[in-house]
Amino acid sequence: MGSAFEAPHTGWLCPTAVLCVCGFFSNVRPSEPFLTPYLLGPDKNLTEQQVSEIFPVWTYSYLVLLFPIFLATDYLRYKPVIILQGAALVITWFMLLYAQGLLAMQFLEFFYGMVTASEVAYYSYIYTVVDFNMYQKVTGYCRCATLLGYTVGSVTGQILVSFTEMSLFHLNVISLVCVAVAFITSMFLPMPQKSMFFHRVRGDCNGKEIKGKGARASLEELESTSTTPLNCDHDDAENMVDGYLPEPMDSISYTHEITNKKPLKGICVLTMLWKTFLQCYSSWPLLCWSTWWALSTCGYFQILNYIQILWEKILPSQNSQIYNGMVEAASALLGAVAAFVVGYVKISWSIWGEAALLVFSLVIAAAVYVMDTVRNIWVCYICYVAFRIIYMMLITIATYKIAANLSMELYALVFGVNTFVALVLQTVLTLIVVESSMLNLDIFGQFLAYSIYFAAIAVLFLVFCVYNIVKKYREESQASENISGCLDCRDEVSTKLSCEQT
Numbered sequence: 001m002g003s004a005f006e007a008p009h010t011g012w013l014c015p016t017a018v019l020c021v022c023g024f025f026s027n028v029r030p031s032e033p034f035l036t037p038y039l040l041g042p043d044k045n046l047t048e049q050q051v052s053e054i055f056p057v058w059t060y061s062y063l064v065l066l067f068p069i070f071l072a073t074d075y076l077r078y079k080p081v082i083i084l085q086g087a088a089l090v091i092t093w094f095m096l097l098y099a100q101g102l103l104a105m106q107f108l109e110f111f112y113g114m115v116t117a118s119e120v121a122y123y124s125y126i127y128t129v130v131d132f133n134m135y136q137k138v139t140g141y142c143r144c145a146t147l148l149g150y151t152v153g154s155v156t157g158q159i160l161v162s163f164t165e166m167s168l169f170h171l172n173v174i175s176l177v178c179v180a181v182a183f184i185t186s187m188f189l190p191m192p193q194k195s196m197f198f199h200r201v202r203g204d205c206n207g208k209e210i211k212g213k214g215a216r217a218s219l220e221e222l223e224s225t226s227t228t229p230l231n232c233d234h235d236d237a238e239n240m241v242d243g244y245l246p247e248p249m250d251s252i253s254y255t256h257e258i259t260n261k262k263p264l265k266g267i268c269v270l271t272m273l274w275k276t277f278l279q280c281y282s283s284w285p286l287l288c289w290s291t292w293w294a295l296s297t298c299g300y301f302q303i304l305n306y307i308q309i310l311w312e313k314i315l316p317s318q319n320s321q322i323y324n325g326m327v328e329a330a331s332a333l334l335g336a337v338a339a340f341v342v343g344y345v346k347i348s349w350s351i352w353g354e355a356a357l358l359v360f361s362l363v364i365a366a367a368v369y370v371m372d373t374v375r376n377i378w379v380c381y382i383c384y385v386a387f388r389i390i391y392m393m394l395i396t397i398a399t400y401k402i403a404a405n406l407s408m409e410l411y412a413l414v415f416g417v418n419t420f421v422a423l424v425l426q427t428v429l430t431l432i433v434v435e436s437s438m439l440n441l442d443i444f445g446q447f448l449a450y451s452i453y454f455a456a457i458a459v460l461f462l463v464f465c466v467y468n469i470v471k472k473y474r475e476e477s478q479a480s481e482n483i484s485g486c487l488d489c490r491d492e493v494s495t496k497l498s499c500e501q502t
Contacts, residue, residue, distance in 0.1 A: 026182035027149030030157030031171035036308035061113025085118035086183030158325025335392030
């Protein structure tokens with residue numbers, strides 16, 4: 001058994017603690033639930049039309065930066081990209097405080113797109129510095145830290161606005177201080193010595209020998225050890241731990257053991273990425289859940305982008321008390337509870353998965369439609385909370401189903417591909433619905449379009465359901481015919497034997 005499994009669980013606490021502190025403070029942003037009122041208020045004095053022109057820049061920059069940052073994350077070994085993310089957050093909030101005008105706010109959205117594109121580094125870093133056996137524990141710690149930071153920031157912002165009447169400018173000052181703490185903390189992260197592609201092995205793409213700590217293997221052999229069979233049996237899937245089967249421990253430890261500071265050539269990495277991509281998405285369960293992931297995340301991003309404009313239109317913040325911070329905190333906490341509870345629900349998702357996605361997509365479509373048509377702020381708040389709860393619950397299930405077909409090392413790749421597809425779809429949706437050169441809908445027209453979009457997702461999974469039902473019916477019919485044929489053959493043989501004996 002490889003050394004990665006023989007070593008005690010030492011050395012994981014420090015990097016995990018530093019990363020959690022970084023994740024916590026980077027999400028303590030009490031001003032974020034009040035971004036649209038701040039932009040429309042006296043500090044920035046922008047119009048609703050100008051605000052609508054600012055938010056799409058985040059979508060475009062996120063899309064453009066995602067793949068280059070994904071490659072840079074692996075090549076630079078995670079830590080520099082996490083530091084870059086912290087620096088981009090500081091620049092974003094510094095500009096939010098002191099920059100003026102439409103163009104400056106659009107540049108601000110570009111830097112925020114850099115922040116979100118760099119999230120892959122934060123969520124992948126920890127797997128390169130801790131033992132495989134600690135993956136599940138450290139993943140929970142890191143995600144809880146970000147959730148706790150977001151909740152603390154939202155609640156703090158609401159309390160300061162409601163009870164101390166603090167200005168939104170000073171809320172942004174607090175946000176700037178918190179993200180600056182995260183930026184400084186990120187510099188104390190240990191530097192990983194390996195990465196998923198560039199810094200894993202040394203060799204070429206033609207299957208030549210690869211050397212690493214005295215071991216030799218071909219590139220194809222290395223690739224085969226990094227993933228489990230995608231179409232594994234149900235029993236195997238149930239025995240998986242974070243996507244790994246427990247049996248091939250030697251091969252797993254080998255992929256963790258082989259490291260080399262000299263990076264692979266770019267063409268090798270691209271070839272390996274392409275082969276891995278084809279292997280990953282050859283699994284129907286992974287493809288199905290990834291399809292929902294990409295489609296729903298597109299709509300989720302779009303609604304999160306423009307929900308504050310809808311709230312502001314229904315109940316202007318300059319004339320009334322608003323509760324955006326409490327709503328954001330409640331939706332995050334209840335969504336986390338739903339995601340936790342669903343992990344203990346015993347449902348055969350291989351049978352009911354498409355039906356569940358169909359039903360919940362319809363519920364989301366109905367919630368968005370009610371937000372758009374009722375135009376009551378409390379109804380809108382409740383529907384938004386329900387929307388986020390359902391999304392977080394389903395994205396948790398999708399994560400589990402995808403992890404059941406992948407090793408944890410490849411989760412960042414699938415996460416990146418699914419997010420990239422979601423951003424491409426979001427860009428197309430933004431161009432059609434928001435941009436002045438196309439439909440140029442007002443905020444109510446936009447949310448009507450988003451409800452239709454989620455209804456279309458439900459129709460797509462209705463097609464998937466019908467296809468699976470027909471497929472299973474045919475398989476059962478064919479199996480019954482085979483059994484009947486075998487029984488007929490057995491009867492015929494028995495008859496012949498009886499005749500011969502007679």
